[in-house]
Amino acid sequence: MSDWRYRFAEHRGTLLAALVFVAMFGVYVGNHSAGFSANVVQTAANKGVLLALLAIAQTFVVLTSGIDLSVGAMFILANCLASWIVVGSPAMTALGVAGVLLTGLVCGGVNGAVVIFGRLQPIVATIASGAIYFGIALALRPNPGGDVNSDLADALTGQLWGGIPASLVVLLAVVLAIWLPFRRSALGRAVYAVGSSEVAAYMSGVETRRAKFAAYTLSGLFAAMGGLMLAFFTYSGEASSANAATYTLNSIAAVVLGGVSLFGGTGSAVGAIFGALIFRTINDLLFVFDLDPLWQPLFLGMVLLISVCIGSVRLLRVRNRLDLFG
């Protein structure tokens, strides 16, 4: 019996986020004029999947107790690149997709190299690299435009049998194909170890540099996936700095809402996905309850603020004040 207790405790944050999301979504769908219809779910899914992919990207880096402020820029860069090369015949399109994903890997890899070998703090390194990636995106698309292979785009953003949104299936597929095996692998565990205590991990012979590099590279990969999906939704590429900044900051919020600790070492990408979905649903809830759209940003901000304070309840249980300090 105690086995289940430990496994439960390990995933507490994720389970909580999932619960909250389900409750919120239930309220949303319950109050939506169209009810629990396929279209409602599809619109929600499409919007949520973008942030979810970025939240997964951010999770990898946050788990190592770092932060990636360039996810939004990599996202936009992938989007702009996709609007150039994910076109044409199926073979060309496939190559284009591979090219975009590869770019994400390279950008993430550069982030990792700067942080690991340059020994720069992640927060400043990724601010700078984000500027570089955005500059490249801007060079690719000074003005919004371009195109993507519409067959592929429709397929991935439409509905499958039974009204299940294709974008959700895509999300599920990458989680199953990448996140779950990663988490169960020695490399994945090393990422957690590095975030929990880099010194202890190093002393125990864990390959800390490899783990960090993997985290940053995967972050780039998932940001690129998000950029691809954005291209599929909008059929174009746009180098909007506002979007880049918003998605970056939202990814941090999503990650925190999903139970991933900013100090590293605990949390899961699955939780981050739910955090992203919660974040999206809050907005939709406001819409459904006919709240004056003017009040929505404020409401969103207050909900974010309050939800990050919820964790502070544990402070009441602290008996030795020295435990308050890291």
Next chain:
Amino acid sequence: MSQDQAKPAPFRLPPVLRNIDGAVATAFACIVALLLIGSLYSSNFLSADYLLQQLQVGSFLAMAATGMMIVVLLGQIDLSVPWVMTVGAMMSTAAAGWGPAGVWAAIPIGILCGMIFGLVNGIGVAYLRVPSMIFTLGTNAVAQGLMIVRTGGAAPQDMATGPMRALATGRIVGGIPNAVWIWVLIGAATVFLLKRTTFGRSVYAIGNSERAAYLSGSRTRRVVVLAFVMSGALSAFGGVLLAGYSTKAYQGMGDPYLLPAIAAVVLGGTSILGGRGTYLGTVAGVILITLLQSILSIMQIDESIRQIVYGLTIILMLLLYGRSAALRT
């Protein structure tokens, strides 16, 4: 505990000490280099007019960077700068319209609003122990939400007051923009605060080891709250000046200041982990960033190249002197 009296590699301090001066020296050297490169393009770059104008524009960023520096010295960060700046701008211009006292109350009201947000930040970080990165993100969103409600999402029509415009654009003394004098004054006050007051000493102590500072009887929570209040006040004041410069407040006016403020602080040799840094370095960082952005813009270099150069410069400079210690014994 088994321990040797003879220590392995010195506690990495001589290099770090060198770093602080090294950072400032490097930053100023880069400033000179930038000016020289710019002068190759046009001799205007070395003119007093241009330099003063840069300092004037830089003073707005300097307000945000000063507040940011104090918070970063603690080992924290303030991501609410963008919208607290905007709050300062919008509330001060709004107050201008509140009757006859409005003209004089505008600036203090703007600053006061910033202080309130700073207070909330401080309480969240010091008492609720929420990581400052996420908490200030939240207050930024709340500040944005409040301003959108207030203005209905449209550009506010309130005008900046005379004093505000005078501060931001006037030149009363010796042909030097008032904004620059303000920067000098606030800078001097900050240096004094950090070097000569118990508060300043506590800030460095907490940034180095909050645990040790607490056990030495320092009231660490109060210091943290005060630091965030200062950051909020300075951000708001920066917004007030910006509003004076542009004669109006506008949505999103603070957004371009967040990342440059962080960059300026770090380029000036302040460690993002807290505990070390000098204000002179922040001054250098602000000037460096302002110059960089200005030169790139005057050379009519495409925005995309500008971004890339901006990012590369930061990384290269940090590789010179901002590196952390290696993990080996």
Next chain:
Amino acid sequence: MDGAAPLFGMEGISKRYGGVSALEKASLTLHAGRIHALLGENGAGKSTLIKIMSGVVQPDEGSLTFDGRDIRFPSPTAANQAGIVCVFQELSLVPDLSVADNIFIADPPRRFGLIDRTAQRRMAEEWLARAGAEDVHPLAPIKDLPLSRRQMVEIAKALARKPRILILDEATSALTAADVGKILAVLKRLRDEGLALLYISHRMQEIEELADDCTVFRNGRNVATYPAGSKSDREVVELMIGREYSHVFPPKPPPVPAATPPILEARGLTWTNRLHDISLTIRPGEIVGLGGLDGQGQRELLLALFGVLRGLSGDIRVDGKSVTIGSPSEAKAARIGMALIPEDRKTEGLMLPMSVRDNLSFAALDGLSKGGFIDRAAEERAVGEMLRLLAIKTAGIDVPVGTLSGGNQQKVVIAKWLMLAPRIILLNDPTRGIDVGTKQEIYQLLRKLADQGVAILFYSTDYDELIGCCERVLVLYDGHVGRELAGDALTEHELVSSALNMTAKPGTSAPAQAFGA
């Protein structure tokens, strides 16, 4: 020692850091199936020797042999592969991962390229059992385990690497008495199975029970190697400190009369499950000691008095008046006048990158400022006076305090508090990791302060210190005050037996417990 070929040997090993010699042509020989104890004061070179053995550090000169062949360990991995495993004192466990994950963190059992959790868990249980820690659940996260359990997991982790040589560097310091017994049994069994063990500890009783051979290091050299038990404790101590072991403590004055009104009283202090109904009284001029094994509540008691703990029940009185102390800043305030020299000077007592001056003046800063503005001249005077008073050796007041030696760093911590002229001084193992010379200076200082009327509460893991400095000692056991020893009853034997919660057996003598901790 038998004539069997040695398993591992170090010969002529030297290592210098800057201008200081950590090891000078040191040597050591280990045999399979024997437990070799390594003794020496702090600074004698034991730590450096182990780092060289485990590949963390390279020697400047000298050779290592393993199984008769010359060998080098360019990295910790190389040493591990040769079969040398070290149980660290600074634990190498990752807090957020489970016990099983930690034991197999570097090389887990795999299936299809992923970690085989079932196999890992089963193997973890086996190794935990072999380390005597069957009660630890393999899925429990390390951060939820108490320190003693973590140490056992650390030992299990070392055993799982299947070492041929196991090094334990004061690995029992965090363990409860019961756990120590289990570990000693485990180590003896491993020895019988052919493992070579290098055991560093300052607990003579454990060494007596465990060791087959002993080596004493002093000033980076191997000064003696002998079969265990062939030298008396006095001889061993003299080898360690290099001179005749004479009294290093200042003479004690007659005890403070009981009628003197106490400065500090505590009644019924209780806190979570670590402190149970503790009461004590300290009069001005008294040096009262806290004894007992590590982790019996001594640290918590000092923190409780200093205002760091929440949820403390009981009564604390200063000068006869009941007070509530909510934080260290309240404790140091003039009306109470308390000071705490904390356990770990590097993380709790000093801000290492800051200057000597900044550290020294930090606690007393309010008194050196007017309206928040620091009076630099007053600060410099006060700092200069403290440097002189405590004979602190430093290159200047603006150098980072992290460059000072351990002893001088501790003096800075003490000086920082003395600037406030406290009336009550709490000390948490102040001489741990300090050289003998500085220790003596600290003893003299404490005696001088007591003579001036300061009340001192002094926790130490060194029984000689407790006997030499204190007039009374409260021996804590499991959060209670087990016994109070004073006068003739204050002997090592009584301290040891009270620490182990045994009733005194008259006529038997137990070895002195700790030297040069």
